[in-house]
Structures are given as C-alpha cells and as structure tokens.
Amino acid sequence: MTENTRAFPDWETLYKNQEVESMPWYNESLDPDLKLELDKLKIKKGYFLDLGTGPGTQAIRLFERGFDVTASDLSPTSIHKASVRYNKNMNNKIKFxxxxxxxxxxxxxxxxxxxxxxxxxxISPEKRSKYTGEVNRILKEGGLLFLKCFSKEEPSRDTGPYRFSHDMIKKTFENIGFKIQSIRETVYQGTLNPLPKALFVVISK
Ligand SMILES: C[S@@+](CC[C@H](N)C(=O)[O-])C[C@H]1O[C@@H](n2cnc3c(N)ncnc32)[C@H](O)[C@@H]1O
Structure with missing residues (x-):
C-alpha cells in the first residue's frame, strides 16, 4: 500500500516562532528507551550523532553521560538556540x-x-532511500542506529509523522544491508497527552 504524502511545518519558521518547551517532542530527560538500551548493551563511550536534534535535549544528556556528541538539524534557528542554551558554559564541547x-x-x-x-x-517516503544512504555513509562499520519513530499502532490521521510497522522498518533498513537488532513498541515522550505510540529500534551496520 502506498503512503499518502504528509505535510510538515517549515522547521525553520517553527523554531523561529515557537519556544521549544511547547513543542510536542520536547523532553528534558534522556529518552528512556535509549537509556535502557545503553545500559543493557553497556555502552559508555563513543561518538554519537543526535540527528534532527531540535531542542538539543538528547544531545546534552548524551554528553553528560560521557559521549562525544555532534548534534545536527536542518533548522539554523534550532541549532542556534540549542547551542546558546547548552554550550554557554561548556566551551562548545557539543558540536551543533x-x-x-x-x-x-x-x-x-x-x-x-x-x-x-x-x-x-x-522524511517523505520518496526521500527515505537518501536518508538510509546518508546514514549508511556516516555510520562506522559495526556502528548502531537507535531509532524512535511513530508506530502503526498510533491512530492513523492525515497529520503528524509517518507511522511504521515492524515490517516497514525491516524492509527499509535491511535493503541497505543493515541488521535489525531489536524492535519494541513504546511511546514517544513529549508534551502530548496521551503520549503517541512509537517504535524503538536498534539497527546495526
Ligand atoms: C520531531 S522533531 C524531534 C527533535 C529532537 N530529536 C527531539 O527529540 O527533541 C524532528 C526534528 O527533525 C528535524 N529535521 C526534519 N527534517 C530534517 C532533515 N532532513 N535533516 C535534519 N533534520 C531534520 C526538524 O527540524 C526537527 O527538529
């Protein structure tokens, strides 16, 4: 079944006009599913990319746990705000x-x-192969991608993020030779009530 293309806000305009604390995805603490996996896999060191960092909360929590961190986003304002907020007293140790x-x-x-x-x-369906290609390129051999995305279990509406089944995730990432280590049903922590249903996926290159 083909997916309908969804409309998203212009990210730059959004970050210019809205305080990050009121955004649906805003979450001060480290994502609990990521924390669980890092503890389980005993991962304590290494170089992390927080991809699509937005408010930057996950980047700062990873840095506090001892990782080297780069945080990227396509919105210059989100990067500016996160950098001012978190790098002020830290000698620019996180690369925004x-x-x-x-x-x-x-x-x-x-x-x-x-x-x-x-x-x-x-990311729209037609751009997903570009996404996986770039992730494949920037991740080291044996590296891990921790992915949180909306689940098919989240009621389908025309708005909001794309929803994914376990099979869709497998097809998307196994296509480029990645290995799915685990997929779990969970929720997406943020400011919405109830919290949207989500998947947490661990993928290795
Ligand atoms: C749902 S928000 C999540 C923000 C952040 N990861 C968090 O958990 O708070 C999605 C983020 O992805 C960014 N984004 C969207 N498309 C992107 C792209 N093609 N490249 C990099 N960032 C992108 C948006 O600007 C936005 O900050």
Whole structure:
C-alpha cells in the first residue's frame, strides 16, 4: 500500500516562532528507551550523532553521560538556540551543526552511534532511500542506529509523522544491508497527552 504524502511545518519558521518547551517532542530527560538500551548493551563511550536534534535535549544528556556528541538539524534557528542554551558554559564541547540528512555534509564513517528521535518519521517516503544512504555513509562499520519513530499502532490521521510497522522498518533498513537488532513498541515522550505510540529500534551496520 502506498503512503499518502504528509505535510510538515517549515522547521525553520517553527523554531523561529515557537519556544521549544511547547513543542510536542520536547523532553528534558534522556529518552528512556535509549537509556535502557545503553545500559543493557553497556555502552559508555563513543561518538554519537543526535540527528534532527531540535531542542538539543538528547544531545546534552548524551554528553553528560560521557559521549562525544555532534548534534545536527536542518533548522539554523534550532541549532542556534540549542547551542546558546547548552554550550554557554561548556566551551562548545557539543558540536551543533546545521545539516540536512538528505544531503548531508557530515564526514563518512564518523559516528559510532546515531540517535534519531523523530527525524526519520518526518522524511517523505520518496526521500527515505537518501536518508538510509546518508546514514549508511556516516555510520562506522559495526556502528548502531537507535531509532524512535511513530508506530502503526498510533491512530492513523492525515497529520503528524509517518507511522511504521515492524515490517516497514525491516524492509527499509535491511535493503541497505543493515541488521535489525531489536524492535519494541513504546511511546514517544513529549508534551502530548496521551503520549503517541512509537517504535524503538536498534539497527546495526
Ligand atoms: C520531531 S522533531 C524531534 C527533535 C529532537 N530529536 C527531539 O527529540 O527533541 C524532528 C526534528 O527533525 C528535524 N529535521 C526534519 N527534517 C530534517 C532533515 N532532513 N535533516 C535534519 N533534520 C531534520 C526538524 O527540524 C526537527 O527538529
């Protein structure tokens, strides 16, 4: 079945006009599903990309856990705001970078880990192969992609992020030779009530 194309806000206009704390995805703490996986897999060190960082909350929490962190987003205002907020007293230790993952300027084989909490699920179906191609390029061999996206279990509406089944995730990432390590049904923590139903996926290159 083909997916209907969904409309998303212009990200730059959104970050210019709205405080990040009121955005549906705003979550101060480290994503609990990521925390669970990092603890389970005993991952404590390495180079993380927080892809589509938006408010930057996940980047700062990963940095506090001891990771080297680059945080990218296509919206210059989101990157500016996150950088001012979190790098003020930290000698710019987190690299906040404006970058569109569909046409990324990040270096090849740079990252041990990528966290995508909400970027993949706003990429239109026709651009997904560009996304997976770029993720494949920038992730080191043996690296892990931690992915949080809306689940098919979340009621279908014409608005909001694309929804994914386990099969859709498998097809998308196995197509480029990635291996699905685990997929779990969970929720997307943020400011919505109830919290949207989501998938948390661990994928290895
Ligand atoms: C749902 S928000 C999630 C923000 C953040 N990951 C979080 O958990 O708070 C999606 C983010 O992806 C960014 N984004 C959308 N398309 C992108 C692209 N092609 N490349 C990089 N970032 C993108 C948006 O600007 C937005 O900040």
């Amino acid at each position: 970078i404006v970058d569109d993952i569909i046409n990324s300027h990040l270096n090849s084989n740079e990252f041990d880990f990528i966290f995508d909490r909400g970027c993949f699920h706003v």
